[in-house]
Amino acid sequence: MKEKVTSNKISVGTRIAYGCGDSACNIVYGMISTLLTLFYTDYAGISAITVGMVMLVSRVFDGSSDLIMGFIVDRTKSKWGKSRPWLLWMAFPYGVSAILMFTVPHTTEFLQGLYIFITYNLTTTVVYTAINVPYGSLSTMMTRDSYEQDMLSIFRMILSPVGRIISVTFTMPIVKLFGNDQAAWVKTMCIWVVIALALLLFCFLRCEETVKEDTKKETQKRSVGVNLKALVTNKYFWCVLGLWSIQVIHMTIIGTDLPYYCKYIFQNDSWMYSVLYFLETIILILGAMIAPNFIRKWGKRNITLAGSILAVGSHLLILMNPHNFQWMFVVTLIRSVGVSQLNATIFGMIGDVVEYGAWKNGFRQESLIFGGGSLGFKVGTGITSALITGLMTSSGYISSTAADVVQPQSAIAAIEKIYIFGPVIIWVAAIVLLLVYQLDKELPGIMKDLEKREVIAE
Numbered sequence: 015m016k017e018k019v020t021s022n023k024i025s026v027g028t029r030i031a032y033g034c035g036d037s038a039c040n041i042v043y044g045m046i047s048t049l050l051t052l053f054y055t056d057y058a059g060i061s062a063i064t065v066g067m068v069m070l071v072s073r074v075f076d077g078s079s080d081l082i083m084g085f086i087v088d089r090t091k092s093k094w095g096k097s098r099p100w101l102l103w104m105a106f107p108y109g110v111s112a113i114l115m116f117t118v119p120h121t122t123e124f125l126q127g128l129y130i131f132i133t134y135n136l137t138t139t140v141v142y143t144a145i146n147v148p149y150g151s152l153s154t155m156m157t158r159d160s161y162e163q164d165m166l167s168i169f170r171m172i173l174s175p176v177g178r179i180i181s182v183t184f185t186m187p188i189v190k191l192f193g194n195d196q197a198a199w200v201k202t203m204c205i206w207v208v209i210a211l212a213l214l215l216f217c218f219l220r221c222e223e224t225v226k227e228d229t230k231k232e233t234q235k236r237s238v239g240v241n242l243k244a245l246v247t248n249k250y251f252w253c254v255l256g257l258w259s260i261q262v263i264h265m266t267i268i269g270t271d272l273p274y275y276c277k278y279i280f281q282n283d284s285w286m287y288s289v290l291y292f293l294e295t296i297i298l299i300l301g302a303m304i305a306p307n308f309i310r311k312w313g314k315r316n317i318t319l320a321g322s323i324l325a326v327g328s329h330l331l332i333l334m335n336p337h338n339f340q341w342m343f344v345v346t347l348i349r350s351v352g353v354s355q356l357n358a359t360i361f362g363m364i365g366d367v368v369e370y371g372a373w374k375n376g377f378r379q380e381s382l383i384f385g386g387g388s389l390g391f392k393v394g395t396g397i398t399s400a401l402i403t404g405l406m407t408s409s410g411y412i413s414s415t416a417a418d419v420v421q422p423q424s425a426i427a428a429i430e431k432i433y434i435f436g437p438v439i440i441w442v443a444a445i446v447l448l449l450v451y452q453l454d455k456e457l458p459g460i461m462k463d464l465e466k467r468e469v470i471a472e
Contacts, residue, residue, distance in 0.1 A: 024162050031220030032156070032166050033173030035101065035149050038213035040177030041206045042112040043142060046134075047262065047395050048182050048269025048291075050115065051403060054130065055413040057196050058118040062413050064127045066403030072135050073396035079139045083147040084385025085238065090148075095223030097155050097381065100148035104141055105214045109207035111137040116199045143388070145214070150384035153361065154368050155223040160457060164309055167361035171302040174357075175295040177213075181206045182269065183292040190284060236377065244375040245382055250367045253451045254360065257318075258387050259394035260444045261356055266398040267436040268294065274406075274429045278421055280339050290342065294350040301354020313454040314359040314366075321355030322444040328352060329437045336430060349437070356444065366453050373460045402432055 054065045090096035114133045118126055153166045185202055192198035245251060272290060277283040301321075308317040328348035335341040364387055372378045409428035412419050 024157055024166065028156075028220050029165055029169040030173065031217050032153065033169040033171075034213040035152075035217035035221070036170045036174040037177035037180075038210040038217065039142070039146055039149065040174050041181045041210040041213075042108065042137070043146075044178035044182045044269070045112075045185065045203070045206070046115075046138060047266045047399070048178075049185055049273060051270050051399060052273045053116065053196075053199055054118070055403075055411075057199060057415060058126065058130075059415045060118070060123065060126050060130065060413060061407070062403040062411050063407040064123060065130070066400040066407065068127060068131045068134060069396045069403070070400035072131065072139065073393050073400075075135055075139045079143045080147055080385040080389040081382070082385075083143050084151075084379075084382035085241070087148045087151060087381035087385070088379070094218075095155060097148040097152040098218060098221060098223055100144055101152075101214050101218040104144045105211050105218075108137075108141045108145055108214070109211050111141045112207055112210075113200065113203050116196070116203050118196070147381060147385045147388050149217075150361070150364070150388060151380040152221060152223070154365050154378075154380040154384075155225045156221060158225055158369070160362070160366060160369070160461065163365035164314070164359075164362035165306065167365070168302050168305055168358050170361055171354075171357045172299050175298045177210070178265075179292060179295050180209060183288045183295065186273075186284065186288055241379065241382055244371060244377070245379060245386055248367065248371045248374065248383075250370050250451065250453050251383060251386060253447050253453075254363045254367050255387050255390040256447045257356060257363065257444060257451075258360055259390035260440050260447075261360055263394045263398045263440050264353060264437055266395050267402070267432065267440075270399055270402050271429060271433045271436070275433050278426050279337060279430060282339075286339055290346050293343065293346050294353075297347060297350035298354045298357050301351055302358040305355065305358035308355075309359070309362075314362055315448055315451050315454045318355045318359050319445065319448040321352040322441050322448060324352030325349050325441040326352075326438055326445070329434075329441070332434050336434060352441075363451075363453070366457050369457065369464065370453060370460060373464055405432060 051062075051065055054060045055062050087096055087100065090099065092099045094102070111133065115130070115137055117133075118129055153163055153170070156166065157163060185199075185206075188202045188205075189198045192201050269291070273283070273287045276287040276290070280286050305317065328345060328351075331345050331348070332342065364384060368378060368380050368383050371383060405428050406425060409424045410422040411425040411428070412421055
């Protein structure tokens with residue numbers, strides 16, 4: 015491997031452009047991991063168990079697509095590099111597939127289930143994967159400097175929530191404005207898609223790949239088995255896979271269950287959900303903004319561990335007054351400060367894992383590592399969504415397009431318990447993983463060793 019440990023400084027404009035790529039992704043994926051379930055059950059009239067089964071079965075296909083895409087990206091050759099061109103190639107299919115998810119036909123439940131299975135997988139398994147895996151690995155192709163990668167990660171997480179603000183926070187008010195029916199959802203999604211396409215193209219135009227790997231034949235002939243063995247024996251890959259999964263599971267629990275919580279416990283389906291989700295998103299952005307100061311002083315692992323402990327302790331405060339909106343507002347404010355630290359550091363951690371893998375195995379696996387991490391990201395979303403809908407179904411939840419439907423008390427109790435205890439469980443798991451993760455301490459020595467190897471190789 016002939017490749018210098020470059021430390022090129024990345025401009026603020028380029029960092030912003032890179033972050034806009036995740037804003038574009040989250041405009042659509044934010045809808046998938048939050049309001050899509052509510053749309054399917056309460057606007058398209060599909061049973062919660064059908065929705066849950068579709069999302070669960072889809073993980074079988076989605077799980078393999080990320081690894082496959084990682085191999086494809088690693089073998090891509092174009093004048094723009096190997097990661098960057100996919101942002102251009104898949105932008106239009108991404109927008110079209112996102113709109114199709116909301117054009118569910120009014121027919122039998124079997125045909126509706128088949129339709130949402132096809133459109134959901136087209137969006138998540140195929141198109142989103144073909145954008146998100148190369149987008150994630152693009153940061154490691156722009157620089158190998160750990161701090162610059164941290165800054166790209168931070169700008170990503172500052173701007174990533176903007177996509178969710180655009181789609182998730184404003185969707186319900188706009189849907190109400192457009193008529194509060196299925197057609198209103200389609201119109202709203204069309205608006206979000208136009209914004210997403212513009213952001214993707216901006217990211218493509220400003221972000222360039224500067225890290226070049228030797229293209230000797232022996233490098234290109236590494237077998238699938240060799241690549242997979244290097245991936246699964248990378249101990250820190252499993253840590254960041256778990257942490258990335260926890261990040262998205264948290265957002266899925268909050269995003270999926272909170273609309274029901276506000277609708278059936280707070281008796282408000284118009285603005286309370288938007289306010290709470292907007293609050294959390296803003297705190298995530300502010301937390302990411304101040305994270306560089308903490309990273310320099312204490313390191314990524316330590317500030318993430320402190321944030322996870324804060325997330326657990328603050329979320330348990332809901333138990334003091336679970337039916338009071340003002341109290342929920344306070345809890346959300348405090349919890350989001352803790353959650354923001356993992357959001358700010360996770361992609362910098364993945365970049366460090368790429369360097370660890372290069373040091374351990376003698377070759378880089380940017381796209382495969384991000385593809386494997388993305389597998390956990392999407393499997394976490396699917397399993398969590400399926401688990402939530404399964405619990406709601408078993409509790410007697412009634413899926414209906416009727417505005418006056420009365421939910422049984424057992425369903426309302428299930429919605430409450432999911433929201434209160436789900437985040438506590440996953441953030442305890444984050445604490446355990448972070449106690450195992452020690453790469454922050456090892457990385458300086460690893461980078462020095464890589465520099466020596468590359469000098470000798472020249």
